Amino acid sequence: xxxxxxxxxxxxxxxxxxxxxxxxxxxxxxxxxxxxxxxxxxxxxxxxxxxxxxxxxxxxxxxxxxxxxxxxxxxxxxxxxxxxxxxxxxxxxxxxxxxxxxxxxxxxxxxxxxxxxxxxxxxxxxxxxxxxxxxxxxxxxxxxxxxxxxxxxxxxxxxxxxxxxxxxxxxxxxxxxxxxxxxxxxxxxxxxxxxxxxxxxxxxxxxxxxxxxxxxxxxxxxxxxxxxxxxxxxxxxxxxxxxxxxxxxxxxxxxxxxxxxxxxxxxxxxxxxxxxxxxxxxxxxxxxxxxxxxxxxxxxxxxxxxxxxxxxxxxxxxxxxxxxxxxxxxxxxxxxxxxxxxxxxxxxxxxxxxxxxxxxxxxxxxxxxxxxxxxxxxxxxxxxxxxxxxxxxxxxxxxxxxxxxxxxxxxxxxxxxxxxxxxxxxxxxxxxxxxxxxxxxxxxxxxxxxxxxxxxxxxx
Amino acid sequence: xxxxxxxxxxxxxxxxxxxxxxxxxxxxxxxxxxxxxxxxxxxxxxxxxxxxxxxxxxxxxxxxxxxxxxxxxxxxxxxxxxxxxxxxxxxxxxxxxxxxxxxxxxxxxxxxxxxxxxxxxxxxxxxxxxxxxxxxxxxxxxxxxxxxxxxxxxxxxxxxxxxxxxxxxxxxxxxxxxxxxxxxxxxxxxxxxxxxxxxxxxxxxxxxxxxxxxxxxxxxxxxxxxxxxxxxxxxxxxxxxxxxxxxxxxxxxxxxxxxxxxxxxxxxxxxxxxxxxxxxxxxxxxxxxxxxxxxxxxxxxxxxxxxxxxxxxxxxxxxxxxxxxxxxxxxxxxxxxxxxxxxxxxx
Numbered sequence: 001x002x003x004x005x006x007x008x009x010x011x012x013x014x015x016x017x018x019x020x021x022x023x024x025x026x027x028x029x030x031x032x033x034x035x036x037x038x039x040x041x042x043x044x045x046x047x048x049x050x051x052x053x054x055x056x057x058x059x060x061x062x063x064x065x066x067x068x069x070x071x072x073x074x075x076x077x078x079x080x081x082x083x084x085x086x087x088x089x090x091x092x093x094x095x096x097x098x099x100x101x102x103x104x105x106x107x108x109x110x111x112x113x114x115x116x117x118x119x120x121x122x123x124x125x126x127x128x129x130x131x132x133x134x135x136x137x138x139x140x141x142x143x144x145x146x147x148x149x150x151x152x153x154x155x156x157x158x159x160x161x162x163x164x165x166x167x168x169x170x171x172x173x174x175x176x177x178x179x180x181x182x183x184x185x186x187x188x189x190x191x192x193x194x195x196x197x198x199x200x201x202x203x204x205x206x207x208x209x210x211x212x213x214x215x216x217x218x219x220x221x222x223x224x225x226x227x228x229x230x231x232x233x234x235x236x237x238x239x240x241x242x243x244x245x246x247x248x249x250x251x252x253x254x255x256x257x258x259x260x261x262x263x264x265x266x267x268x269x270x271x272x273x274x275x276x277x278x279x280x281x282x283x284x285x286x287x288x289x290x291x292x293x294x295x296x297x298x299x300x301x302x303x304x305x306x307x308x309x310x311x312x313x314x315x316x317x318x319x320x321x322x323x324x325x326x327x328x329x330x331x332x333x334x335x336x337x338x339x340x341x342x343x344x345x346x347x348x349x350x351x352x353x354x355x356x357x358x359x360x361x362x363x364x365x366x367x368x369x370x371x372x373x374x375x376x377x378x379x380x381x382x383x384x385x386x387x388x389x390x391x392x393x394x395x396x397x398x399x400x401x402x403x404x405x406x407x408x409x410x411x412x413x414x415x416x417x418x419x420x421x422x423x424x425x426x427x428x429x430x431x432x433x434x435x436x437x438x439x440x441x442x443x444x445x446x447x448x449x450x451x452x453x454x455x456x457x458x459x460x
Numbered sequence: 461x462x463x464x465x466x467x468x469x470x471x472x473x474x475x476x477x478x479x480x481x482x483x484x485x486x487x488x489x490x491x492x493x494x495x496x497x498x499x500x501x502x503x504x505x506x507x508x509x510x511x512x513x514x515x516x517x518x519x520x521x522x523x524x525x526x527x528x529x530x531x532x533x534x535x536x537x538x539x540x541x542x543x544x545x546x547x548x549x550x551x552x553x554x555x556x557x558x559x560x561x562x563x564x565x566x567x568x569x570x571x572x573x574x575x576x577x578x579x580x581x582x583x584x585x586x587x588x589x590x591x592x593x594x595x596x597x598x599x600x601x602x603x604x605x606x607x608x609x610x611x612x613x614x615x616x617x618x619x620x621x622x623x624x625x626x627x628x629x630x631x632x633x634x635x636x637x638x639x640x641x642x643x644x645x646x647x648x649x650x651x652x653x654x655x656x657x658x659x660x661x662x663x664x665x666x667x668x669x670x671x672x673x674x675x676x677x678x679x680x681x682x683x684x685x686x687x688x689x690x691x692x693x694x695x696x697x698x699x700x701x702x703x704x705x706x707x708x709x710x711x712x713x714x715x716x717x718x719x720x721x722x723x724x725x726x727x728x729x730x731x732x733x734x735x736x737x738x739x740x741x742x743x744x745x746x747x748x749x750x751x752x753x754x755x756x757x758x759x760x761x762x763x764x765x766x767x768x769x770x771x772x773x774x775x776x777x778x779x780x781x782x783x784x785x786x787x788x789x790x791x792x793x794x795x796x797x798x799x800x801x802x803x804x805x806x807x
Contacts (some may be wrong), residue, residue: 067791067795068789068791068792069791069792069795070786070789070791070792071786072654072783072786072787074786075781075782075783075785075786076779076781076782076783078782079779079781079782079783083586083587083781085564085565085566085567085587085782086565086782086785087565090791097791098789098790098791098792099789123566123567124567125567
């Protein structure tokens with residue numbers, strides 16, 4: 001039976017958690033990158049600002065003139081940080097007094113002690129500029145000095161590209177780890193479900209006991225519902241089996257009465273017409289009680305195969321018991337039965353009731369489908385491991401094309417239409433043999449007319 | 461005083477002002493033809509032709525297909541030529557570390573990297589665009605005749621004491637660089653001033669003793685040899701090594717032990733050079749001068765790799781980098797030269 005499935009829970013879990021992990025990884029890598037770049041930027045800015053401040057601090061007024069005396073350390077600290085090129089410009093009173101006078105200083109700090117920073121292009125390279133302002137006074141005037149120090153950004157770019165590489169590696173590692181954990185987590189989340197289905201699948205076909213495995217609370221309702229369904233199903237099954245067995249049983253007793261009375265009536269009636277009618281009544285009654293017995297047999301087989309109890313069964317005695325039971329029926333139809341028993345005493349392991357029922361059904365079929373005045377031959381032989389009991393008749397045989405499906409329940413050969421039957425006989429035989437690890441062989445006999453059905457059983 | 465001020469201003473303006481490359485003031489020029497036809501390498505250098513010839517000969521021995529055109533000019537001229545270059549030169553060699561650094565900083569050099577230059581120490585290069593290949597200390601030259609029995613000073617305080625105690629003997633017989641006209645003299649002076657206050661004491665004292673100022677080391681060496689000068693301060697050691705060997709009896713070369721400033725000669729490839737691969741071969745050759753002891757002997761250069769300079773911590777090597785831009789600042793330069801002038805010309 002096909003079940004309509006949506007995406008598997010595991011795949012859904014893995015997919016959704018992986019998306020979350022991917023988003024987190026990107027976010028994480030991005031944060032590392034931003035923090036790293038900011039840190040690199042702040043570092044460069046701070047060094048530039050301290051260089052600018054140290055230059056500004058060295059500006060002084062000497063005998064009425066402003067003296068700009070760049071400290072050696074101002075530039076050596078920039079040289080220590082990276083191999084970047086250095087530019088500077090000093091403005092006093094809004095006029096460039098020294099340095100690179102074309103250095104594009106766009107941002108001038110608004111207050112003392114607050115450097116301003118900007119990035120721009122200069123001499124074919126990207127640069128970062130820090131500017132500081134310092135108020136100065138000579139004897140005559142008060143002016144503001146702006147000191148700007150700039151550096152190219154190769155050191156900064158080197159640091160940030162290193163940070164980007166690290167951030168990317170960290171992001172990828174984070175994602176890979178997360179995906180592995182997600183796979184494990186999904187596997188472990190799904191395992192109780194698999195455990196339950198494995199436990200249910202491993203049961204025999206008639207095992208309707210409730211599921212007792214420990215399950216997580218999420219699937220407990222499902223298992224509870226399943227158990228309730230099984231209880232209901234089991235009860236319904238029991239009821240219908242009881243009902244069928246009861247019905248079959250109840251039919252058999254009145255049918256036996258009908259048969260007996262009909263036989264008495266047959267003996268006392270002279271009218272040919274009446275006799276034919278009574279004979280038909282007897283045949284119908286026979287067939288009805290036979291079907292009822294088969295239904296009962298089937299119920300018995302069903303029950304006993306579920307709780308198979310093996311014991312040593314003497315095969316010859318088994319065959320003889322069956323022959324004893326069916327000999328009267330055969331005689332009534334004018335059919336002879338011959339049994340060629342084996343020399344040694346054959347023993348097989350199994351349930352005698354079931355084996356008798358199986359053999360009885362095979363023989364019953366053979367008698368039923370044999371024409372008048374023919375013979376049914378029963379034989380038994382063993383090769384040590386296997387015992388083969390064959391029943392051969394001289395009837396019409398089986399249609400070759402249908403042999404495969406004959407053991408299915410309620411299936412009858414297409415040439416059996418003239419004979420009344422339920423189709424249960426070979427099903428019972430097959431069920432018994434499956435329970436005993438045996439085999440059923442159905443073939444047409446080699447000498448032309450007739451069928452040969454063999455029951456093959458293991459010796460132990 | 462005023463005059464000097466204006467002269468200095470002019471000098472500084474000349475540094476910055478773009479002058480056409482054609483007006484380069486050449487001191488010497490020589491073509492070294494290749495054995496085979498091949499590339500041509502135009503070198504612009506501050507090193508004298510006869511000092512550099514062994515290097516070129518050695519280079520052409522290894523690279524016989526390269527012809528070399530060697531042009532000598534002063535460090536300022538060299539700087540200006542590159543600042544306004546139209547692609548005439550493939551390699552620029554100068555003893556003015558500061559000006560070379562400014563060329564790199566302002567974007568006039570191109571990068572070069574090879575396995576041959578990896579052994580150079582960290583301070584001997586910057587940005588893969590400027591490469592130092594010699595270590596040349598500033599030394600004190602003393603005429604033994606003029607010293608006449610006085611103890612040889614081994615550091616600046618000794619020197620100051622001797623000068624103070626014997627003013628008449630040394631008056632008019634002390635020589636040093638005129639830092640206004642010599643880029644190297646300016647570099648030595650500024651680096652000395654960073655190292656010790658004794659520099660200014662020395663300048664004051666020399667000023668009192670009528671110091672004589674020179675443009676070049678070779679002039680001072682010649683005058684110490686002839687006995688015209690008793691002492692020459694901050695002379696380029698390599699030149700004195702190369703030039704004084706026949707007269708060693710009279711000239712004594714003293715590396716001062718308190719500190720001695722080390723100049724490095726640097727090479728760079730101008731950004732406009734289209735011949736950078738050939739220039740790179742010369743840089744590789746220069747970086748490995750230590751493998752050519754004959755050239756070391758002939759030039760008096762001390763190769764950076766395998767340098768045999770002694771003195772350890774007192775060696776004041778100048779790191780290549782933006783720090784060298786500080787004393788190139790025009791206001792800083794004006795101020796320094798003002799201070800120097802007022803020390804030297806106080807009387």
